[in-house]
Amino acid sequence: MxxxxxxxxxxxxxxxxxxxxxxxxxxxxxxxxxxxxxxxxxxxxxxxxxxxxxxxxxxxxxxxxxxxxxxxxxxxxxxxxxxxxxxxxxxxxxxxxxxxxxxxxxxxxxxxxxxxxxxxxxxxxxxSNLLVVNPQVGAKSVAELVALARSKPGTLSFSSAGNGTSSHLSGELFMSVAKVDLLHVPYKGTAAGLPDLLSGRIEMTFDTASNFVDHIKAGKLRPLAVTSQKRLDAMSEVPAMAETPGFADYDxxxxxxxxxxxxxxxxxxxxxxxxxxxxxxxxxxxxxxxxxxxxxxxxxxxxxxxxxxxxxxxxxxxxxxxxxxxx
Missing domain, CATH: 3.40.190.150 (Bordetella uptake gene, domain 1)
Structure with a gap:
């Protein structure tokens, strides 16, 4: 299977x-x-x-x-x-x-x-983890984010809850599949990195979906995809990463x-x-x-x-x- x-x-x-x-x-x-x-x-x-x-x-x-x-x-x-x-x-x-x-x-x-x-x-x-970007980022889909990252290699940053966490490795897997180079910025936990993400100092993050529900509702963050193979019932309007061409095996x-x-x-x-x-x-x-x-x-x-x-x-x-x- x-x-x-x-x-x-x-x-x-x-x-x-x-x-x-x-x-x-x-x-x-x-x-x-x-x-x-x-x-x-x-x-x-x-x-x-x-x-x-x-x-x-x-x-x-x-x-x-x-x-x-x-x-x-x-x-x-x-x-x-x-x-x-x-x-x-x-x-x-x-x-x-x-x-x-x-x-x-x-x-x-x-x-x-x-x-x-x-x-x-x-x-x-x-x-699932959720890929969210600061609204200042000029990408409204995973495909647009990949194109943006390819045009600015090593420039766009993503935060994580620390080295080796699922949020970090979600980004590493994303880079491997998309063949892009992002700047990883580890923090000591999700909450520690959130202020920089909300302010725009950090462009994006991959982290547990429940951490961002309120910020998304307030328009402070833009969700691009959930990292699971299927959409979450609570966020049915947010596509799964696997729906993007080239990401079929991303999970x-x-x-x-x-x-x-x-x-x-x-x-x-x-x-x-x-x-x-x-x-x-x-x-x-x-x-x-x-x-x-x-x-x-x-x-x-x-x-x-x-x-x-x-x-x-x-x-x-x-x-x-x-x-x-x-x-």
């Missing part, structure tokens, strides 16, 4: 919840609160998605699902903690695409392996999902998967996420593993080509 349709084909028919009583899983699982490690700071988009999901999962399994924010090293610190946790299903990882598919190539000596350190449970969310889909430490009982993994599939397929979940440019996903553990492996190979090549590495 082609990568560009795979993420949106992993949605399965909803499975019915059988119970909401603590300990009704295999071997009496869960018999105590479940810790969900979120490898980023509280209050960010990843944390907010995790908390909404955790609340519903708590109700389904009859035990509290407690968020444990372990930020640092682009999410690697939290991933390392989850990989080293007991393999009893009471510690889980809520991971972004970058933690599992970019970081292992970006950092010199990662203390976890995206394939061997975890047992994938289920994909849960997908969103930066920012998926998120739940994993357990490798060696966790397959029965526990299946039990958690059943509940996650059900709650992520509820219409109310989709309705709550739509205004943020986020869509719910649900998958089998095997399908999630396949997505990890496909994207690990893809982003390893991009990191290598861009010659990016973080100590």
């Amino acid at each position: 082609q990568r560009k349709t795979f993420l949106f084909s992993v949605m399965l028919a909803p499975l019915a919840l059988t119970s909401a009583h603590a300990g009704d899983g295999p071997g009496g699982y869960p018999d105590k609160p479940v810790r969900l490690i979120v490898p980023f700071l509280a209050g960010g988009a990843t944390d907010l998605m995790a908390r909404g999901m955790a609340q519903k999962l708590s109700e389904a399994i009859g035990q509290p699902v407690v968020i444990d924010n372990r930020a640092g090293a682009g999410g690697s610190i939290g991933a390392e903690a989850a990989a080293a946790a007991p393999k009893d299903g009471h510690t889980l990882l809520y991971s972004t695409m970058g933690v599992l598919t970019i970081n292992p190539s970006l950092y010199r000596n990662p203390k976890y392996d995206p394939v061997t350190s975890f047992s994938p449970v289920a994909l849960t969310h997908v969103t 930066v889909s920012l998926w998120l999902g739940v994993l357990a430490p490798a060696g966790t009982s397959p029965e526990i993994v299946r039990y958690l998967n059943r509940h996650l599939v059900t709650l992520m397929s509820e219409p109310a979940m989709a309705a709550s996420l739509k205004p943020l440019g986020i869509q719910p996903l649900y998958s089998s553990p095997e399908e999630f593993a396949k997505v990890i492996e496909q994207d690990r190979r893809k982003w390893s090549a991009v990191v290598k080509a861009a010659k990016v590495q973080v100590e």
Whole structure:
């Protein structure tokens, strides 16, 4: 199955919840609160998605699902903690695409392996980066931006949330596909670079769509494309990058999902998967996420593993080509 349709084909028919009583899983699982490690700071988009999901999962399994924010090293610190946790299903990882598919190539000596350190449970969310430009930029489409960049090589700048982040690598992939030369300006997070983007000191950026909704509505930024293969329901008027001739294979889909430490009982993994599939397929979940440019996903553990492996190979090549590495 082609990568560009795979993420949106992993949605399965909803499975019915059988119970909401603590300990009704295999071997009496869960018999105590479940810790969900979120490898980023509280209050960010990843944390907010995790908390909404955790609340519903708590109700389904009859035990509290407690968020444990372990930020640092682009999410690697939290991933390392989850990989080293007991393999009893009471510690889980809520991971972004970058933690599992970019970081292992970006950092010199990662203390976890995206394939061997975890047992994938289920994909849960997908969103997209958004290519936005300052309104002063004389381009109203991706094709016009490419033409402008080719006429001024090395002059147009794009900001990112830091070296090796998905916002940075979205720009690197754009340059590779379009065969243009842009000036990369890394900041310490999206918020740090926003003033320069709004003022016009920086021409463009690629970053999580939900960060820019209000600025777009106010006319302070112009959206050109979402980086996923399909348009976002919340921004249906904004084309996907892949709709531009020459960009058919361009895809930066920012998926998120739940994993357990490798060696966790397959029965526990299946039990958690059943509940996650059900709650992520509820219409109310989709309705709550739509205004943020986020869509719910649900998958089998095997399908999630396949997505990890496909994207690990893809982003390893991009990191290598861009010659990016973080100590």
